[in-house]
Amino acid sequence: MATKNIAGVILDVTDEGYLNDPSQWTKEVGAGIAKEEGLELTDKHYELIEFIRNKVEGGEGLTIRGIGKSGIVDIKGFYQLFPGAPLKKATKISGVPKPASCI
Amino acid sequence: MENKNETPLKKVCIICAKGSIEDVYATLVMGNGAVMEGIETKLFFTFFGLDAITKKQMNKLHTATVGNPAMRMPGGLPFPSIMGMLPGVEAGVSAMMMKEMDKLDIPPVDEFLDMVTAGGGEIYACKLAMDMFKLEKEDLSEHVKDVLTIGDFYGMCGGENTQIIFT
Known part of the structure; x- marks a missing residue:
């Protein structure tokens, strides 16, 4: 198992850089991972991160469609906040496992 | 990988x-x-x-209920082709499929x-x-x-x- 030092915390991560233990996540850790992905987090990002963390904690699956219905951003906005592969990037920055979602 | x-x-x-x-x-x-x-x-x-x-x-897309060997009843029993020919069956089966997909967050x-x-x-x-x-x-x-x-x-x-x- 790999480890990574972000914001002074030794994080337990997968080979792809996803946190194995979501409870290790802090805002600073999120910002650190985002920086590695070339992103500067805004309030909107944090709002969405909170939504994602709550969903995952509640045992619900994540989909792009679901995020589009979150009331925080529409799908276009989601792609703008996390350009490229939004669901993967957003979950990685949120400190939750890589989503097993095809939609 | x-x-x-x-x-x-x-x-x-x-x-x-x-x-x-x-x-x-x-x-x-x-x-x-x-x-x-x-x-x-x-x-x-x-x-x-x-x-x-x-x-x-x-x-309003449909799935074929005739000539589709993979078509089965809910539960896995064979779906007789002759049933698929009846009016409304194809529409009903298709609507059911769309409903099942919606449960998985697959959109229209x-x-x-x-x-x-x-x-x-x-x-x-x-x-x-x-x-x-x-x-x-x-x-x-x-x-x-x-x-x-x-x-x-x-x-x-x-x-x-x-x-x-x-x-």
Whole structure:
């Protein structure tokens, strides 16, 4: 198992850089991972991160469609906040496992 | 993952020529999946596949209940072809399938096109098939970027690590 030092915390991560233990996540850790992905987090990002963390904690699956219905951003906005592969990037920055979602 | 010489896919071009639920959704799931991964995505709809982007038809797609050997009853019992011929059966089965898909957060066709284009995917219609079915650009979803010849479409499918998929 790999480890990574972000914001002074030794994080337990997968080979792809996803946190194995979501409870290790802090805002600073999120910002650190985002920086590695070339992103500067805004309030909107944090709002969405909170939504994602709550969903995952509640045992619900994540989909792009679901995020589009979150009331925080529409799908276009989601792609703008996390350009490229939004669901993967957003979950990685949120400190939750890589989503097993095809939609 | 093992082969370190592999380079990631950059562009996916998908051609959809059939209009049944499974053919159209194969295209949409693969297309949207590529968009989600940050892969450049272009979808080309032709022949009966045009139903998927025709406003009047897109949310009324069916799956075949006759001539479909994989069709089974809920629970797995065989689905007699003769039953599939009865009026309304195909519509009922199709509606049921769409309902099951909705439970998995798979959207209806119009919303799926929204998702693909929101992420930067592009949707095109085949000119020849449009002429054949007497369709005009106005008959198509507003998400359709252009009506193209197959040559035009191939012209967009160049570049390293590009794949063309036919569903």
